[in-house]
Amino acid sequence: MSGEANGLTVDLKAAIERDHIGDVGVPAGAELLAFTNAVELDHDDIDATRTALADVIGRQATLEAAAIIAIFNGLVRVADGTGIQLDQGVFTASIEERDLLGINEFAGAANSTNVVAVNAQPMAVHDLFG
Amino acid sequence: MSDIEDAQQTVREAMARPGDWLTGKQRRAVWREVRASSSNELDQQRRQALSPNAVNGAHAATAELSASAMEVVHRTASDPGRLTRAWADEHISELGEETYTELVGVTAIVSVLDRFDRAMGRPEQPLPQPTAGEPARVRPDDVGDIGAWVSQTTGPTKANVSRTLSLVPVTNQPWRQLVDTHYSHGAEFMNLRWKFPLSRPQAELVATRSTALNECFY
Numbered sequence: 001m002s003g004e005a006n007g008l009t010v011d012l013k014a015a016i017e018r019d020h021i022g023d024v025g026v027p028a029g030a031e032l033l034a035f036t037n038a039v040e041l042d043h044d045d046i047d048a049t050r051t052a053l054a055d056v057i058g059r060q061a062t063l064e065a066a067a068i069i070a071i072f073n074g075l076v077r078v079a080d081g082t083g084i085q086l087d088q089g090v091f092t093a094s095i096e097e098r099d100l101l102g103i104n105e106f107a108g109a110a111n112s113t114n115v116v117a118v119n120a121q122p123m124a125v126h127d128l129f130g
Numbered sequence: 131m132s133d134i135e136d137a138q139q140t141v142r143e144a145m146a147r148p149g150d151w152l153t154g155k156q157r158r159a160v161w162r163e164v165r166a167s168s169s170n171e172l173d174q175q176r177r178q179a180l181s182p183n184a185v186n187g188a189h190a191a192t193a194e195l196s197a198s199a200m201e202v203v204h205r206t207a208s209d210p211g212r213l214t215r216a217w218a219d220e221h222i223s224e225l226g227e228e229t230y231t232e233l234v235g236v237t238a239i240v241s242v243l244d245r246f247d248r249a250m251g252r253p254e255q256p257l258p259q260p261t262a263g264e265p266a267r268v269r270p271d272d273v274g275d276i277g278a279w280v281s282q283t284t285g286p287t288k289a290n291v292s293r294t295l296s297l298v299p300v301t302n303q304p305w306r307q308l309v310d311t312h313y314s315h316g317a318e319f320m321n322l323r324w325k326f327p328l329s330r331p332q333a334e335l336v337a338t339r340s341t342a343l344n345e346c347f348y
């Protein structure tokens with residue numbers, strides 16, 4: 001959705017394919033994915049990928065990328081550790097995408113087989129943090 | 131120092147203070163165990179197994195944390211994508227849902243702090259000295275069953291991810307501070323063309339790959 005808003009065509013399937021390091025339609029995408037994989041998978045090229053990324057997008061943007069990797073390490077743990085369900089609006093709106101991208105195969109999908117509607121329903125990622 | 135690093139410093143100190151149901155010593159011990167999980171043999175064997183239940187063994191209690199608390203911290207730190215409701219129910223029954231939730235929350239928070247340092251090539255920081263005192267031991271009035279494994283706020287909020295730690299408000303406050311400074315940027319989160327150095331599509335690309343590598347369904 002943010003890709004469309006910025007005039008980009010993003011290859012979402014490549015973005016979630018864990019071994020893909022290359023262009024996905026986002027500026028500096030290859031460098032961002034290389035850095036993310038290095039940090040998440042604890043590879044020994046964290047410093048090299050961070051330097052390569054900073055050369056392309058600058059130091060502050062690189063720090064922001066590190067912050068997002070870090071916070072998602074927390075978000076996955078609070079989401080999976082407390083067993084939250086996918087919000088009903090997103091659940092309904094993402095049926096095709098989840099199937100196409102293989103997300104229904106993740107173990108956490110078991111929490112969302114019978115989603116409960118609570119209050120305002122987010123329909124997309126930008127609705128998630130109220 | 132950036133807003134991100136300012137927030138981390140504040141939150142780092144909060145992780146050694148008395149929390150909702152855990153003391154400062156216990157919260158610090160959670161941080162110690164999160165660090166240990168990356169080289170803990172049992173955690174690594176479980177992580178590599180087809181099913182974590184296929185590996186025999188258990189984490190022993192320490193001076194600060196019961197065996198059940200150790201299990202919650204180690205599994206949440208090392209293999210969060212394969213936690214199940216049956217596993218959680220067992221530990222919630224043992225610990226109480228408030229303590230269980232705080233253990234998950236502190237594990238998540240310190241994971242953020244350490245992962246950021248690793249990403250930036252910085253050395254692991256020493257664990258903060260614990261502050262004496264009693265936990266708040268306050269259960270919020272507005273929590274209930276909304277389909278998650280633990281009670282969460284039933285009040286107005288946009289998404290379930292915003293409710294995750296609402297059962298433990300002392301822990302939820304620094305958690306929300308981290309989320310806001312590291313990702314959501316307050317009201318700017320609604321702006322899909324925000325003007326931060328890392329563009330919104332770039333931010334979402336990093337977020338997407340991170341969650342995929344962690345196999346997080348949400």
